[in-house]
Amino acid sequence: MAPPPQRTKRKPVPRHRPRGDNSRARPEPREDGPQRIAKLLARAxxxxxRDVERMIAEGRIALNGEKLATPATLLTDLSGVTVDGKPVRPAAATRLFRFYKPQGTITAARDPAGRATIYDRLPPGLPRVMPVGRLDFMTExxxxxxxxxxxxxxxxxxxTAVVRQYRARAFGHVTQAQLDRLAEGITIEGIHYGSIIANLERRTSRNFWIELSLTEGKNREVRRVLAHLGLQVSRLIRTAYGPLSLDGLEPCDADEVPQVDLDAFRAALK
Structure with a gap:
């Protein structure tokens, strides 16, 4: 059995420094002026x-007792807004946490099949939080x-093209030349996957360890792309998301990103 990837010993988590689309975006109201209610509720x-828009369509959100008809309603704050009849609290200061998701958990609040969710594994004391993207059931x-x-x-x-980094342990045979071609993107069964930078890290008797960097979050992307190359992934670990890494965390650990690093990360997204 191949040895697990090297892991740093527990130590104080270092501060992370952001690394340095020109896509046209629809202009939005000024941050110091009225905002769409969907944006204000998301920030809160x-x-x-998207879910707020659905909730408005379902008649679950009201302003001063009147059900809202459109998510384009402009407000300066959430005074008088209720969700399912309950007043909305003012938005708390933005916080961001790193969490080491263990294998065998789904990235959702609940699972109809009764499988464990990330919320079953979060340490106590965290505020109400939402996951950024998803990791599939067996990805850690x-x-x-x-x-x-x-x-x-x-x-x-x-x-925003935030870079996600992974390490994959895979059974089979692949060359660096095959991995290099992933940088051009690849289409599999009608689904196009963008550029992936992949490098052979090391080889054991029966497995490869491969490092991958990509800027998309399509469902099971790494597993599907490597399977297309004839590889069977037996372990997949996300090691970084943008400037934030997994360093210092063990499975089920969580810690808060320092405010200075959060501010730098947000600034780099603009």
Whole structure:
């Protein structure tokens, strides 16, 4: 059996420094002026913008007792807004956490099949948080959590091109030349996957360890791309998301990203 990847011993988590799309975005209201209610509720951690829009369509959100008809309603704050009849608390300061998601958990609040969720494994004392993106059931490693739905959305958007880094242990045979071609992108069964930078890290008697960097979050992307190359992934670990790494965390550990690092990360997204 191949040895697990090297892991640093427990130590104080170092401060992370952000690394340094030109896609056109629809202009939004000024940050110091009225904002769409969907954006304000997302920032308050109620739900993502898309989920807020669905909740409005379901008649679950009201302003001064009147059900809202559109998520485009502009407000300066959430005074008088209720969700399911309950007043919305003012948005708390934005917080971001690193969490080492263990294998065998789903990235959701609940599972109809009764499987363990990340919320079953979070340490006590965390505020209400939402995951940034997803890691599939058997993938482990860095999962960012935030109480700010707007930050969650921005970190997930393809146009922000935040780099995700992984280490994969895979059985089979592959050459570096084959991995290099992934940088051009690849289409598998009608689904296009963007550029992936992949490097052979080391080889054991029966397995390869491969390092991968990508800027998308498509479902099971790494596993599907490597399977297309004839490799069977037996372990997959996300090691970094943007400037934040897994360093210093053990499975089920979580810690808060320092405010100075959070501010730098957010600034780099603009």
């Amino acid at each position: 951690g109620i739900a993502s913008r 490693g860095l999962l960012l959590l935030t109480n700010d739905g707007e930050l969650k959305r921005k970190l997930e958007l393809p146009r």
